[in-house]
Amino acid sequence: MSEDTAAVPAQKSAPIAKESSISALLGSPAGRNTGLVVALVLLCLGGVVTAGDRFADVDNLLTILRLAAVIGVVSVGMTFVITGGGIDLSVGAIVALSSVWATTLATQGIANDLHWIVIVFTALLVGGACGLINGVLIAYGRVVAFIATLASLAAARGLAEIISNRKTQIVNVPGFTAFFDASVLGVPVLVVIFAVLAAGGWVLLNRTTFGRRTFAVGGNPEAARLAGIDVRRHTVWLYTLLGLCCGLAAVMLIARTTTGSATHGGLYELDAIAAVVIGGTLLTGGRGTIAGTVFGVLIFTTLSNVFTLNNLSISAQAVAKGAIIVVAVLLQQRLARRSGA
Amino acid sequence: MTALLSVRGLVKRFPGVTALQGVDFEVRAGEVHCLLGQNGAGKSTLIKVLSGAHRPDEGEIRWRGEVVSFGNPTAAMRSGVAAIYQELDLVAGLSVADNVFLGHELSTMGFSRRSEARRRTRALLDRLGHPDISPDRDVGRLSVAHQQVVSMARALSLDGQLLIMDEPSAVLDPDEVRVLFGIIREITAQGVAVIYISHRLAEIREIGDRVTVLKDGRTVATGLSARETKTSELIALMTGRVLDNVFPQRKPVDPAAPEVLVVRGLADGDRFAGVDLTVHAGEVVGLAGLVGSGRSEILETVYGARKAAEGTVEVDGRKLRRGSVGAAVRAGMGLCPEERKSQGLLLDQAVYRNITVSSLSSFASFGFLDDRAERARSMKLTEALDVRPPGVGRVVRGLSGGNQQKVVLARWLLRECRVLLLDEPTRGVDVGARSEIYELIRELADSGVAVVVVSSDVEEVLGLADRVLVVREGRVVHDGPADEIDESRVLDLVMEGHAA
Numbered sequence: 001m002s003e004d005t006a007a008v009p010a011q012k013s014a015p016i017a018k019e020s021s022i023s024a025l026l027g028s029p030a031g032r033n034t035g036l037v038v039a040l041v042l043l044c045l046g047g048v049v050t051a052g053d054r055f056a057d058v059d060n061l062l063t064i065l066r067l068a069a070v071i072g073v074v075s076v077g078m079t080f081v082i083t084g085g086g087i088d089l090s091v092g093a094i095v096a097l098s099s100v101w102a103t104t105l106a107t108q109g110i111a112n113d114l115h116w117i118v119i120v121f122t123a124l125l126v127g128g129a130c131g132l133i134n135g136v137l138i139a140y141g142r143v144v145a146f147i148a149t150l151a152s153l154a155a156a157r158g159l160a161e162i163i164s165n166r167k168t169q170i171v172n173v174p175g176f177t178a179f180f181d182a183s184v185l186g187v188p189v190l191v192v193i194f195a196v197l198a199a200g201g202w203v204l205l206n207r208t209t210f211g212r213r214t215f216a217v218g219g220n221p222e223a224a225r226l227a228g229i230d231v232r233r234h235t236v237w238l239y240t241l242l243g244l245c246c247g248l249a250a251v252m253l254i255a256r257t258t259t260g261s262a263t264h265g266g267l268y269e270l271d272a273i274a275a276v277v278i279g280g281t282l283l284t285g286g287r288g289t290i291a292g293t294v295f296g297v298l299i300f301t302t303l304s305n306v307f308t309l310n311n312l313s314i315s316a317q318a319v320a321k322g323a324i325i326v327v328a329v330l331l332q333q334r335l336a337r338r339s340g341a
Numbered sequence: 342m343t344a345l346l347s348v349r350g351l352v353k354r355f356p357g358v359t360a361l362q363g364v365d366f367e368v369r370a371g372e373v374h375c376l377l378g379q380n381g382a383g384k385s386t387l388i389k390v391l392s393g394a395h396r397p398d399e400g401e402i403r404w405r406g407e408v409v410s411f412g413n414p415t416a417a418m419r420s421g422v423a424a425i426y427q428e429l430d431l432v433a434g435l436s437v438a439d440n441v442f443l444g445h446e447l448s449t450m451g452f453s454r455r456s457e458a459r460r461r462t463r464a465l466l467d468r469l470g471h472p473d474i475s476p477d478r479d480v481g482r483l484s485v486a487h488q489q490v491v492s493m494a495r496a497l498s499l500d501g502q503l504l505i506m507d508e509p510s511a512v513l514d515p516d517e518v519r520v521l522f523g524i525i526r527e528i529t530a531q532g533v534a535v536i537y538i539s540h541r542l543a544e545i546r547e548i549g550d551r552v553t554v555l556k557d558g559r560t561v562a563t564g565l566s567a568r569e570t571k572t573s574e575l576i577a578l579m580t581g582r583v584l585d586n587v588f589p590q591r592k593p594v595d596p597a598a599p600e601v602l603v604v605r606g607l608a609d610g611d612r613f614a615g616v617d618l619t620v621h622a623g624e625v626v627g628l629a630g631l632v633g634s635g636r637s638e639i640l641e642t643v644y645g646a647r648k649a650a651e652g653t654v655e656v657d658g659r660k661l662r663r664g665s666v667g668a669a670v671r672a673g674m675g676l677c678p679e680e681r682k683s684q685g686l687l688l689d690q691a692v693y694r695n696i697t698v699s700s701l702s703s704f705a706s707f708g709f710l711d712d713r714a715e716r717a718r719s720m721k722l723t724e725a726l727d728v729r730p731p732g733v734g735r736v737v738r739g740l741s742g743g744n745q746q747k748v749v750l751a752r753w754l755l756r757e758c759r760v761l762l763l764d765e766p767t768r769g770v771d772v773g774a775r776s777e778i779y780e781l782i783r784e785l786a787d788s789g790v791a792v793v794v795v796s797s798d799v800e801e802v803l804g805l806a807d808r809v810l811v812v813r814e815g816r817v818v819h820d821g822p823a824d825e826i827d828e829s830r831v832l833d834l835v836m837e838g839h840a841a
Contacts (some may be wrong), residue, residue: 116754208705208708208710209701209704210708212701212710213701214692216687216694219687219688219690221685222683223678223685223686223687224687226644226646226678227752228670228699229698229699286690287689
């Protein structure tokens with residue numbers, strides 16, 4: 001939705017326009033995602049060519065999706081915050097804190113006595129509370145988002161280390177592990193959760209008053225305020241939503257690794273921001289796309305997978321990632337200039 | 342006499358639009374050449390082409406008889422052409438002297454020659470009649486009028502022969518405009534030419550020598566006498582149609598009409614105090630005052646965008662919570678803010694989203710928006726207001742000032758608001774669209790809306806309002822019917838606080 005309105009001027013403009021068909025296509029909303037799809041397809045082709053059946057294997061593809069699911073959930077939440085004109089550097093630390101809090105012996109004890117869902121609620125509660133604190137600091141305390149969440153990053157990971165005593169906490173709650181290890185029609189539960197969250201996120205951003213206010217607040221906070229939107233309250237909601245996503249990601253990470261640890265979610269903030277940005281969401285706010293974010297996540301995860309299958313180092317992956325981010329942003333700027341002229 | 346600058350058949354295309362399609366005119370040394378045209382006529386593009394910010398696609402620019410092509414603004418400045426934009430391009434935090442020589446710093450072997458820069462800045466400021474501005478002041482702490490003088494000094498620092506000024510008076514008070522005109526007269530007497538752009542015809546008559554009129558990217562008339570050409574002729578050239586009466590007819594306000602907006606003893610503890618204001622249904626109240634007199638602050642405080650320290654605001658007899666825009670909007674208030682682009686609009690979003698942003702909940706069921714209904718309702722409104730080009734899916738940034746203002750007005754029409762607060766409703770709006778907006782404001786009032794208009798244009802306040810309040814230094818110094826006061830008395834009150 002946000003996407004098709006942006007393209008209208010290009011389509012209805014006077015016939016004098018002499019844009020090349022390629023840049024016109026890339027500028028259109030379907031086109032922007034087409035670019036991402038093409039990139040993903042090229043990556044997959046690269047995978048097939050270099051790793052053959054080891055890449056094009058159902059199990060391998062499910063592995064990619066399972067890996068993408070956790071960071072994907074964080075990235076969907078991040079899309080909201082960035083579209084709303086904010087930034088959150090503390091997501092990785094919040095994931096770590098949530099994972100640790102939800103797997104302490106005390107929590108596990110209660111979970112075993114009552115129900116495994118206790119772990120899920122604890123993680124969501126911790127994540128949501130961290131997001132709420134971020135939001136209140138930024139909206140009502142008027143601390144710049146970058147600084148406020150930088151502080152949370154340090155504090156949350158520190159707190160996670162204190163609680164866990166820097167030890168990895170093994171999860172021993174049979175119901176919990178069984179539920180998240182299961183598959184629905186051959187698709188792992190983690191992937192299903194990500195798909196449902198992404199779909200829900202798309203609806204929330206593009207079809208609801210909440211989403212529309214997010215675009216307004218990110219596009220021009222002063223105009224949004226004078227139009228009668230409670231910008232501060234909305235900002236708090238955005239960060240709380242992202243905190244909840246971090247809590248959920250923590251649950252998924254606990255399930256995937258069967259542990260809670262203060263080292264979980266390392267550099268998630270950078271991975272999530274990178275995925276959001278190459279997906280086409282403007283870092284300055286006011287424009288955002290969930291579909292783009294999902295593709296961004298898939299591109300990065302597939303890239304890692306292809307590199308790993310070819311025994312290339314993590315360092316080489318990092319270089320490739322950096323290059324992709326730069327190319328994607330340069331491309332975006334070109335398109336923005338064209339449509340803005 | 343050969344022309345200093347002559348332009349022939351200038352064409353500039355952007356993807357999707359041809360902004361200039363054949364502009365011809367020439368500027369002589371020492372003259373004030375006025376460019377007239379509605380918003381979207383191509384004036385801004387023309388300035389950018391002349392000052393080197395854009396390259397033309399066709400046509401030629403001759404500068405002192407030679408064909409030139411300025412690759413960038415610095416190259417143009419070195420040749421003696423400099424533009425002063427509406428949004429002044431000064432760097433706050435740097436001193437006046439640093440700003441004047443920004444981009445062409447004086448230096449010897451890499452070391453900046455600060456005292457020399459200061460001395461030359463001093464000389465330039467003296468030449469511009471402003472020995473009161475210190476070269477060492479931080480530009481960010483100067484008034485807008487003084488910043489403009491610094492911009493002019495910057496333009497002249499490289500031996501400028503042609504100054505292009507884009508609506509310099511829009512941000513100035515009447516007395517500051519007089520000072521500006523004094524400066525322009527002085528520098529033109531020294532042989533510098535000025536291209537002057539303004540929407541205010543009265544100014545063009547006062548300062549201009551010749552006029553070129555642009556319409557739809559073309560020159561429709563050039564070399565007209567600024568003083569002798571009839572207003573009706575100029576307007577007809579700009580709009581392509583004849584306008585006779587700019588201000589709509591007033592209907593007498595029904596004395597029995599209910600009081601919709603009642604403000605008592607409003608004060609913000611700083612800029613203004615003791616403001617009483619009552620607006621009846623169907624009444625237009627004008628607030629006149631200088632920039633900085635507190636008039637905009639009063640409006641914003643009534644709206645809740647600033648928190649009041651004292652006093653009450655009531656709409657239909659219900660007291661509003663202080664400092665809450667949400668409460669004001671729910672009570673039926675709407676504000677068209679002074680800075681349309683930075684305060685009023687979501688520039689990169691579609692027209693319909695700008696219109697429905699204050700009424701989202703009325704289009705939603707359980708939080709889900711009915712996009713089709715939003716577009717349909719917005720379409721009706723934009724058709725009724727004649728927003729051009731039509732189409733509610735367009736991005737607002739591409740619309741002209743007048744059409745953008747209509748979009749903001751449509752936002753509050755959609756809410757059927759009870760009280761409409763308008764801050765400088767026609768700033769940056771061209772003559773044709775201006776009378777349409779006047780018409781619209783009148784129609785709204787006639788339908789029972791209580792309207793408050795703030796404007797630095799006294800003629801506008803008097804032409805539009807039923808009742809006029811004059812604000813000076815944060816106090817209301819006059820409150821009376823508009824037809825019992827004239828422009829010169831309002832100006833006296835505005836400056837002196839009492840009728841001379």
